[in-house]
Amino acid sequence: MPPFLYIFLGALAIxxxxxxxxxxxxxxxxxxxxxxxxxxxxxxxxxxAVVVGFLQIIVYAGAIMVLFLFVIWLLNLQVxxxxxxxLALKFFGSLAAALLMTELFFILAPRHxxxxxxxxxxxxxxxxxxxxxxxTDYLVAFEVTSVLLLAAVVGSVALARKPPGTDDPWVAEKxxx
Amino acid sequence: MTIELIAGAIKxxxxxxxxxxxxxxxxxxxxxxxxxxxxxxxxNRVTITGLGKRMxxxxxxxxxxxxxxxxxxxxxxxxxxxxxxxxxxxxxxxLALFPVxxxxxxxxxxxxxxxxxxxxxxEAADLNAxxxxxxxTIGLGVYGIALAGWSSNNRWALLGAIRATAQMISYELxxxxxxxxxxxxxxxxxxxxxxxxxxxxxxxxxxxxxxFVQPLAFVLLLVAGAAESKRIPFDLPESESELIQGYFTExxxxxxxxxxxxxxxxxxxxxxxxxxxxxxxWQVPWLMRDGFHLPGGAVLAVPALxxxxxxxxxxxxxxxxxxxxxxxxxxxxxxxxxxxxMRLGWKGLVPLGLINVLLTAFVVVATGRVS
Numbered sequence: 001m002p003p004f005l006y007i008f009l010g011a012l013a014i015x016x017x018x019x020x021x022x023x024x025x026x027x028x029x030x031x032x033x034x035x036x037x038x039x040x041x042x043x044x045x046x047x048x049a050v051v052v053g054f055l056q057i058i059v060y061a062g063a064i065m066v067l068f069l070f071v072i073w074l075l076n077l078q079v080x081x082x083x084x085x086x087l088a089l090k091f092f093g094s095l096a097a098a099l100l101m102t103e104l105f106f107i108l109a110p111r112h113x114x115x116x117x118x119x120x121x122x123x124x125x126x127x128x129x130x131x132x133x134x135x136t137d138y139l140v141a142f143e144v145t146s147v148l149l150l151a152a153v154v155g156s157v158a159l160a161r162k163p164p165g166t167d168d169p170w171v172a173e174k175x176x177x
Numbered sequence: 178m179t180i181e182l183i184a185g186a187i188k189x190x191x192x193x194x195x196x197x198x199x200x201x202x203x204x205x206x207x208x209x210x211x212x213x214x215x216x217x218x219x220x221n222r223v224t225i226t227g228l229g230k231r232m233x234x235x236x237x238x239x240x241x242x243x244x245x246x247x248x249x250x251x252x253x254x255x256x257x258x259x260x261x262x263x264x265x266x267x268x269x270x271x272l273a274l275f276p277v278x279x280x281x282x283x284x285x286x287x288x289x290x291x292x293x294x295x296x297x298x299x300e301a302a303d304l305n306a307x308x309x310x311x312x313x314t315i316g317l318g319v320y321g322i323a324l325a326g327w328s329s330n331n332r333w334a335l336l337g338a339i340r341a342t343a344q345m346i347s348y349e350l351x352x353x354x355x356x357x358x359x360x361x362x363x364x365x366x367x368x369x370x371x372x373x374x375x376x377x378x379x380x381x382x383x384x385x386x387x388x389f390v391q392p393l394a395f396v397l398l399l400v401a402g403a404a405e406s407k408r409i410p411f412d413l414p415e416s417e418s419e420l421i422q423g424y425f426t427e428x429x430x431x432x433x434x435x436x437x438x439x440x441x442x443x444x445x446x447x448x449x450x451x452x453x454x455x456x457x458x459w460q461v462p463w464l465m466r467d468g469f470h471l472p473g474g475a476v477l478a479v480p481a482l483x484x485x486x487x488x489x490x491x492x493x494x495x496x497x498x499x500x501x502x503x504x505x506x507x508x509x510x511x512x513x514x515x516x517x518x519m520r521l522g523w524k525g526l527v528p529l530g531l532i533n534v535l536l537t538a539f540v541v542v543a544t545g546r547v548s
Contacts, residue, residue: 027265027327034320054309062316062349066342069323073339127306127366 001046009046013039026077030068037061049125180295188301192281195493199448199500200441201243206504207441208242214508247434255430258330265328270428270435273321277442280314283307284449285369287459287489290482299459299489300369307368308360311450312353315405319345321439322407322414322424329427337423340515341407341414347522348404348411354530355397358537359454362390372458376465382472384462387455393533395455397526402447403503404522407440410510413518448499456495459488 016039019032037060044053123129134142212219220241224230257266287299304310319342326338363371377385388395404411415423425436452458463469466484469477479487513521 025262027262027324031265031268031324050306051309054306054313057313058309058316062313062319063346066319066323066346069320069327070339070342073327073335127309 001043005046006043009039009043013043025079026072027069030065030072033068034061034065037065047125048120051125051127051130181297184292184295184297185301188299189282192284192286192301193278195286196278196281196442196445197438199445199496200438202497203441203444203500203504204246204437205239205242206501207507208246209238210501210504211508214505250434251431253430255432256427258427260330261427262328262330265324266427267432269321269325269328270432270439271321272324273318273439274435274442275321276314276317277439277446280311280446281449283310283368284453285372285458286492288485290485298369299485303369304367306366308356308366311368312349312356315352316349318405318439318443325428325436326424329424331427333420333422334424334426337414337420337426340420341424344407344411344413344518344522345405347519348401348526351397351522351526351530352401352405354527354534355391355394355401356454358394358530358533359387359391359398361534361537361541362387364541368453368458372453372460375457376460378463378470378472384457384460386457386460391455391533391537393529395451397530397533398451398454399447400521401526402450403506404518406443406447406503408444408503409507410513411518412512413515416512444503445496445500448496448503451499452492452495456499458495459492461487461491464488 013036016032016035020029020036023029023032037056041053041056041061044050044056209219211217220238221236223238223241223245224236225240230236257263282301283304285298285300289296289298291297302310322341322345323338326334326336326341329335359371360366363374365371365374371387375385375387379385379389383389407414414420415425420426425433428436463471464479464484464487466481468479468484469475471477
């Protein structure tokens, strides 16, 4: 990936991530979040992590963000006109955030600056190499995770299910009245 | 390097032009083909010179539908309703059109050709993860629709958008499962290699097309594709009798035209996908690299460049035929009820798709075609 593209996509990701926080309208925040996810995904694809990049678009940008949109509609979130809360709360909140940032910087920054970047072998991050790893070295973990997810899906369906007999709208209406 | 870049740019532009022209053809078929199916006359008024009329020729409505209609739409007032989110309202049509337009680039429309010693593959982007790219971009199409309905500040539009979102998310699953079983059968995610694997014949006469390998996946992708492009019988999001015009009720002028274009472009995309996965893409039956090998054993030599061009023509013919088929379905079937739509998606197509994936996996392992 050419450096100018890398810098451009990185800047786009940071600006849109800022937009998520700064926007007052929740739907605009969501749009900014999609832009962040997309630019990070394209960065992944450009750095040969093709599968991770496409899966990020399919799963996060394509499916989970739609769920977020539905939740925003369902809760009927409105545009925030002003920050809520006491003045002291805002002051100490900002102070705590600044402290956290400084702390994180001192913990993370030096080690990251010392990292030696290495070129991965060709084909690293492609679907074939990922599938090979998943179905040989990490087969048990992969299968257990998939069973766990299946159990979660079945469980959520069982919890959300209406009692039998109320499925029919006519019956439900009669019960309600 | 440079010649590859230039060729890539030309091919990408060609694919987008092909998509736009197919959309225009579908617009024409929508007006005049529906009239033919419903025994009406259809659009027959506009002429440019009136020469054909004076010579007694019937007006085929070509100028009506392909020039007068779009010009009328783009010169109308672009109205944004009060209380609408102006920014999102303007962004939404383009968010809907963009993913469809960028999906065209992975569709292979021909074999390789040689120009000045360079072998150029006739697909705009030869991605190794082409099928993943398809699934990623198709999944993004839902935002334009959803945000159009939300930003219009209109209840009908919002209801249409919610219907569209639920429908597209549901049928994406069936579509993904159909594509998964196809890529399992061919053992590659690269669309050009999938098309290449469909060359040759079985029993001396039957082309090795995907429809004979994966008939169930073909039905799944056909139904799910029709649902993804929101055409009748799956046009719940814009059903006129209930929701006025659904998610684009509050759109007028050029932006509405962009939404209509998106529908037609999606229909063309579905036709291209079906062609690529199930009808051998650019493969001409019995045509090898050196010429026709007819079932009787006769051989008809064809020069190499003509073979490539015949492939492109075959791709176009197949896509247009499938476009017409999808249009005929649109004008034949009535609209589903909403619960029928959801039942078909979740209780019909998804289990069938899962069974198909399992069966394909068994066959692939049993025949030992695992690398």
